[in-house]
Amino acid sequence: MNIDMQRFHATFFAESREGLDAMEDGLLALEAGRQDGETIHSVFRAAHSIKGGAATFGFQTIADVTHVLETLLDELRAGQRALSADATEAMLGSVDVLRALLGEAEHGLAADPAQVQAILGRLRAVLDHGNACTATTTATAQASASGWDIHFQPGPGLFLSGNDPLRILRELAELGPLQVSARLDTLPPLAGLDPLNAHIGWDIQLDAACPQAAVAEVFSWVEDECDLRISPRQQTAAPANDAGTPAPAAANAPMAAAATPAPVAAAAAPAAAHAEAESSIRVSTDKVDALINLVGELVITQAMIKQVSTSIDAVHAEKLLAGLDLLERNTRDLQEAVISVRMLPVDAVFRRFPRLVRDLSSRLGKQVTLRTLGEGTELDKGLIEKIADPLVHLVRNSIDHGLELPEVRTAAGKSAAGTLTLAASHQGGHIVIEVSDDGRGLDRERILAKARERGLAVPDAPTDSQVWDLIFQPGFSTADAVTDLSGRGVGMDVVRRNIQSLGGEVQIDSHAGRGTRTLIRLPLTLAILDGMTVASADQTLILPLAYVIEALQPQDADINTVAGDGRVLRVRGEYLPVISLREIYGFDQQQAAHNKPLVVVVESDGQKLALEVDELVGQQQVVVKNIEHNYRRIDGVSGATILGDGRVALIVDIGGLVRRQRLPQAA
Numbered sequence: 187m188n189i190d191m192q193r194f195h196a197t198f199f200a201e202s203r204e205g206l207d208a209m210e211d212g213l214l215a216l217e218a219g220r221q222d223g224e225t226i227h228s229v230f231r232a233a234h235s236i237k238g239g240a241a242t243f244g245f246q247t248i249a250d251v252t253h254v255l256e257t258l259l260d261e262l263r264a265g266q267r268a269l270s271a272d273a274t275e276a277m278l279g280s281v282d283v284l285r286a287l288l289g290e291a292e293h294g295l296a297a298d299p300a301q302v303q304a305i306l307g308r309l310r311a312v313l314d315h316g317n318a319c320t321a322t323t324t325a326t327a328q329a330s331a332s333g334w335d336i337h338f339q340p341g342p343g344l345f346l347s348g349n350d351p352l353r354i355l356r357e358l359a360e361l362g363p364l365q366v367s368a369r370l371d372t373l374p375p376l377a378g379l380d381p382l383n384a385h386i387g388w389d390i391q392l393d394a395a396c397p398q399a400a401v402a403e404v405f406s407w408v409e410d411e412c413d414l415r416i417s418p419r420q421q422t423a424a425p426a427n428d429a430g431t432p433a434p435a436a437a438n439a440p441m442a443a444a445a446t447p448a449p450v451a452a453a454a455a456p457a458a459a460h461a462e463a464e465s466s467i468r469v470s471t472d473k474v475d476a477l478i479n480l481v482g483e484l485v486i487t488q489a490m491i492k493q494v495s496t497s498i499d500a501v502h503a504e505k506l507l508a509g510l511d512l513l514e515r516n517t518r519d520l521q522e523a524v525i526s527v528r529m530l531p532v533d534a535v536f537r538r539f540p541r542l543v544r545d546l547s548s549r550l551g552k553q554v555t556l557r558t559l560g561e562g563t564e565l566d567k568g569l570i571e572k573i574a575d576p577l578v579h580l581v582r583n584s585i586d587h588g589l590e591l592p593e594v595r596t597a598a599g600k601s602a603a604g605t606l607t608l609a610a611s612h613q614g615g616h617i618v619i620e621v622s623d624d625g626r627g628l629d630r631e632r633i634l635a636k637a638r639e640r641g642l643a644v645p646d647a648p649t650d651s652q653v654w655d656l657i658f659q660p661g662f663s664t665a666d667a668v669t670d671l672s673g674r675g676v677g678m679d680v681v682r683r684n685i686q687s688l689g690g691e692v693q694i695d696s697h698a699g700r701g702t703r704t705l706i707r708l709p710l711t712l713a714i715l716d717g718m719t720v721a722s723a724d725q726t727l728i729l730p731l732a733y734v735i736e737a738l739q740p741q742d743a744d745i746n747t748v749a750g751d752g753r754v755l756r757v758r759g760e761y762l763p764v765i766s767l768r769e770i771y772g773f774d775q776q777q778a779a780h781n782k783p784l785v786v787v788v789e790s791d792g793q794k795l796a797l798e799v800d801e802l803v804g805q806q807q808v809v810v811k812n813i814e815h816n817y818r819r820i821d822g823v824s825g826a827t828i829l830g831d832g833r834v835a836l837i838v839d840i841g842g843l844v845r846r847q848r849l850p851q852a853a
Contacts, residue, residue, distance in 0.1 A: 205232035339387035339413040362394025482809035489830035533561035553603035560610035588625035622703035628696035654694040691841035719803035723773035
């Protein structure tokens with residue numbers, strides 16, 4: 187039977203990347219001092235799993251690198267060597283190389299052969315320096331055996347779990363010479379043979395003076411799906427009989443009882459992995475996106491039916507209206523359930539930063555402590571993937587520009603190690619991600635000087651928030667010299683543009699000598715939002731409900747004109763800028779409103795605005811449609827939606843209006 191192995195590749199690549207993330211996390215934990223057996227074992231198991239899959243699918247270079255890496259990890263796990271800085275650097279380097287090799291195997295992005303050979307050389311140099319032959323002698327003495335007799339009877343479902351007895355035999359052969367006999371007594375008649383089930387058992391003689399743990403490790407992924415017995419074969423042991431069955435021995439007991447105690451609980455991880463596999467499935471994101479799109483269409487259809495039903499006499503359509511109310515509740519529950527499928531903890535992006543912080547701080551000679559908060563906060567997978575690059579830039583900025591060198595911090599009365607914080611939390615209908623440091627803070631005068639030097643419009647007596655906004659101008663940089671980390675003027679403007687494309691906003695708060703805090707506010711999902719429907723002229727607009735504070739009808743005495751052209755509204759002693767949506771979007775100015783204009787108070791980036799509208803239509807959930815992908819970006823518009831009557835309504839970009847009001851010269 188020919189099996190198309192290509193269909194298993196996607197699973198291998200996904201699991202291998204997860205394994206590399208686990209390896210990197212474990213290695214950084216070991217370097218930080220958490221050198222417990224379970225951490226070492228988790229790194230070893232990830233390398234072993236990647237090696238086994240790579241060998242199965244024929245990715246030989248990946249298998250070669252992980253084999254050498256696995257050997258080094260095995261010695262660390264067995265306590266035969268101490269963890270050194272050289273070993274940590276080499277193993278972290280191997281993670282980078284393996285990522286490149288996976289990219290080559292999956293997407294054809296050629297990995298650098300010189301880097302592959304260089305990392306193999308570094309790993310082997312660490313192994314040679316540790317005198318591995320002494321460790322082997324010690325392990326042999328502990329085993330008190332010249333080889334091993336192995337009874338291996340796979341369970342019927344072993345193939346269905348993705349395992350292959352022949353691959354296991356090939357891994358055993360790497361430990362030493364094998365004599366293998368197949369046992370066919372469990373093979374059913376041809377008529378009852380199921381090619382998807384495993385039937386053949388194996389009796390194996392391994393002529394290798396290796397630790398029993400090394401033999402048991404080969405079977406670690408199948409120990410719950412087979413009958414396995416490993417017995418030490420002494421020099422004077424009786425030879426195998428004609429059938430190849432090992433001679434009886436007192437140690438002929440199940441592996442779990444006979445295994446030599448290891449520094450870690452080796453049996454716990456496979457069981458946990460097996461339980462996890464049973465409680466979750468891998469689903470293509472394309473399928474989930476298609477499901478979300480269908481739910482979105484259902485929302486539009488439900489709104490359409492509800493709008494039509496309003497024209498029916500309620501006396502004759504009482505049951506119809508009750509059914510529509512029930513449909514609306516069920517539709518909302520279905521939306522939330524489907525959207526939750528795409529939600530991932532923000533830790534999926536936070537976990538990449540310990541390595542980045544370690545490498546950058548070491549390179550710049552700085553001491554940095556990374557603190558993460560709210561890692562379990564969930565965010566839409568599409569946002570998770572797109573927020574990573576802006577966060578990387580902000581973290582690099584904090585380490586390069588914000589945090590001082592140890593001696594500078596000490597002289598300023600601070601601890602030598604700076605603190606970089608990544609935090610995530612839910613606030614209203616948004617998720618807020620914070621990147622903050624306790625460094626030197628932004629230099630207000632330096633930013634103003636650079637802005638004037640570049641001819642940027644600077645308000646008279648600008649507030650701090652207006653000054654900080656200047657660093658988001660294209661090409662703006664205060665760096666004295668161009669390096670590969672900064673100074674090219676490509677950065678914060680791209681960060682803001684990327685976040686705006688996700689329907690979010692970014693805000694900076696900084697204090698000299700105390701540090702800088704950058705807040706990113708994002709919608710919980712890109713698919714559906716709660717909105718307030720308003721009318722301006724003959725157009726219907728949607729205000730995202732998460733930004734709306736209140737709606738009111740102001741008195742003439744509450745509105746004042748400032749500097750001849752601006753208007754402000756007094757609300758409970760606070761003066762808010764008034765913006766007419768008619769004027770902003772260029773709607774028909776001749777068409778008079780039927781009633782006195784209303785005002786909707788909104789807030790973004792800590793600043794409130796009073797939006798002047800003609801009518802409040804209602805509140806509803808809307809399906810967000812991207813305009814930029816189908817047309818182009820429009821200032822003041824974050825997207826569009828389809829109403830129940832089939833008309834298109836624009837979604838107001840509240841954050842964009844706030845920024846436009848804050849810096850009118852740059853608008």
